[in-house]
Amino acid sequence: MFKSEEVHQNLEAKKNPSGFFDSYSETSLKYDPDRCINCKRCTQVCPHAVFAEGNEHAELANPASCMECGACAKNCPVQAIEVQSGVGCAWAMIGAALRGKDMDTECSCGGDAGSCCGQSEKTGCGGK
Amino acid sequence: METKDTAASACSCSASAQAPSCGCDAAVRSPAEIRTTDSTITPANRLDHFAARWGWKRESHRVVPGLYRLGNPSTESPVFASANYTLSFDALRSALAGFDAWILVLDTKGINVWCAAGKGTFGTDELVLRIQSSGLENIVSHRKIIVPQLGAPGISWPEVLRRSKFLMEFGPVRARDLSEYLKTHKATPAMRRVEFPLWDRLILIPVEFVHVAFPMVIVAAVLWVLAGPVAALAVVSAVLAGTALFPALLLFIPTQDFSTKGLILGGVVAIPFAVVFGTNPLLPGWANAAGAATALLVIPAVVAYSALNFTGATTFTSRTGVKKEIFRYVPLMAVMAVVGSVAGITLGVSRLLGVI
Ligand code: SF4
Numbered sequence: 001m002f003k004s005e006e007v008h009q010n011l012e013a014k015k016n017p018s019g020f021f022d023s024y025s026e027t028s029l030k031y032d033p034d035r036c037i038n039c040k041r042c043t044q045v046c047p048h049a050v051f052a053e054g055n056e057h058a059e060l061a062n063p064a065s066c067m068e069c070g071a072c073a074k075n076c077p078v079q080a081i082e083v084q085s086g087v088g089c090a091w092a093m094i095g096a097a098l099r100g101k102d103m104d105t106e107c108s109c110g111g112d113a114g115s116c117c118g119q120s121e122k123t124g125c126g127g128k
Numbered sequence: 129m130e131t132k133d134t135a136a137s138a139c140s141c142s143a144s145a146q147a148p149s150c151g152c153d154a155a156v157r158s159p160a161e162i163r164t165t166d167s168t169i170t171p172a173n174r175l176d177h178f179a180a181r182w183g184w185k186r187e188s189h190r191v192v193p194g195l196y197r198l199g200n201p202s203t204e205s206p207v208f209a210s211a212n213y214t215l216s217f218d219a220l221r222s223a224l225a226g227f228d229a230w231i232l233v234l235d236t237k238g239i240n241v242w243c244a245a246g247k248g249t250f251g252t253d254e255l256v257l258r259i260q261s262s263g264l265e266n267i268v269s270h271r272k273i274i275v276p277q278l279g280a281p282g283i284s285w286p287e288v289l290r291r292s293k294f295l296m297e298f299g300p301v302r303a304r305d306l307s308e309y310l311k312t313h314k315a316t317p318a319m320r321r322v323e324f325p326l327w328d329r330l331i332l333i334p335v336e337f338v339h340v341a342f343p344m345v346i347v348a349a350v351l352w353v354l355a356g357p358v359a360a361l362a363v364v365s366a367v368l369a370g371t372a373l374f375p376a377l378l379l380f381i382p383t384q385d386f387s388t389k390g391l392i393l394g395g396v397v398a399i400p401f402a403v404v405f406g407t408n409p410l411l412p413g414w415a416n417a418a419g420a421a422t423a424l425l426v427i428p429a430v431v432a433y434s435a436l437n438f439t440g441a442t443t444f445t446s447r448t449g450v451k452k453e454i455f456r457y458v459p460l461m462a463v464m465a466v467v468g469s470v471a472g473i474t475l476g477v478s479r480l481l482g483v484i
């Protein structure tokens with residue numbers, strides 16, 4: 001639905017031709033620059049500088065760095081961004097798969113794994 | 129930290145109370161309690177931080193949610209939002225040393241800002257509720273609230289504005305950049321970026337390790353009895369490599385995927401054990417081969433699995449990517465672990481039965 005998506009996936013393909021050994025080169029992030037009103041919120045909230053400030057609209061500068069945290073989509077006032085947000089936590093996803101649950105809905109990262117998941121300061125889900 | 133109640137009130141929000149059912153409801157809300165705090169980190173605070181890092185009493189590192197006075201704030205003073213996890217709250221109040229400010233602590237169930245934002249407890253609903261229940265609009269004359277950037281996955285500023293009239297400003301990722309940030313209210317790109325430096329990775333090791341320490345000791349003890357001390361040492365090495373060495377070396381292992389990084393690291397760790405198991409002159413050739421195969425298959429599989437699980441603790445892995453890794457590599461790890469274990473068990477049984 002977003003025409004920009006093709007563009008960015010092509011870019012990615014060029015940057016990383018051996019996609020097989022990099023599971024992180026593609027994400028669910030979709031951005032429609034035509035909708036953007038250049039409010040710059042996405043550049044403020046993204047922890048990985050995926051968006052950069054542009055003249056007419058925000059630029060998708062670094063899509064492969066996206067960790068799908070969802071901050072940009074949630075704070076874009078005009079829904080120019082879509083992303084399937086979730087915590088990239090293998091522990092919770094494998095756990096869900098083993099219990100026969102859906103890996104996508106079942107990652108509340110509960111329990112007490114030692115990570116974002118369990119939680120730890122500064123990282124994982126850290127920050128301050 | 130000294131947390132004194134300055135205005136006694138009928139509302140009692142205990143630290144563990146559910147946000148919406150917290151003591152006072154709308155009817156008796158008016159003069160909500162305002163607590164006082166300062167910027168000093170006491171030895172007791174440090175002890176608490178240490179315990180939190182080791183995952184000790186996971187539930188107890190909490191601050192009572194609500195509004196706090198830091199220094200001597202006026203109606204003009206800035207308002208900062210924080211989580212009711214002691215490490216988050218203490219980072220904020222100590223970074224604000226010398227400032228007069230209000231701190232609005234959200235009930236995130238003792239979880240730090242980023243995690244809680246991901247789960248939605250550091251979220252729009254909770255923020256709006258705290259703004260209202262604290263009576264913030266009667267306490268400050270402005271309508272601005274500074275929220276840590278890492279709260280953004282949980283909080284939508286347009287919605288907060290619509291529902292509470294407060295305009296959110298996203299502060300820097302790290303509380304320690306706040307004093308710099310407050311000079312201009314503009315964050316530099318570096319202040320906006322989450323890094324994952326060595327220290328931040330090392331600090332995760334305790335929790336990662338504590339998790340697997342007990343099963344590791346059991347397995348090592350059993351193997352010591354059945355297969356000798358070197359086998360026990362192999363177990364301990366595999367676990368330490370997966371939980372301690374891997375986080376430390378994460379960015380230095382030259383592949384992208386965590387599983388392949390783990391396989392590489394595990395392979396290196398396995399080599400000395402493979403050499404020891406594979407060069408026993410008292411055993412026939414097939415037994416040496418089986419011993420070496422056990423080390424070369426099981427150790428990398430264990431390390432790769434721990435490595436993959438470390439994705440949840442990092443600051444950059446996307447869910448799409450982690451899912452791909454799971455489908456790509458977990459079957460391989462399982463096959464390696466099973467084949468390696470079968471080789472090891474065959475070898476062990478043969479020795480016990482005196483075949484070799
Ligand atoms: S989802 Fe998160 S990491 Fe990805 S672009 Fe949006 S803010 Fe950045």
Ligand code: SF4
Pocket residue numbers: 035036037038039040041042043057058072075076077078079080081
């Ligand atoms: S938040 Fe949305 S509207 Fe604002 S700059 Fe980013 S994409 Fe454009």
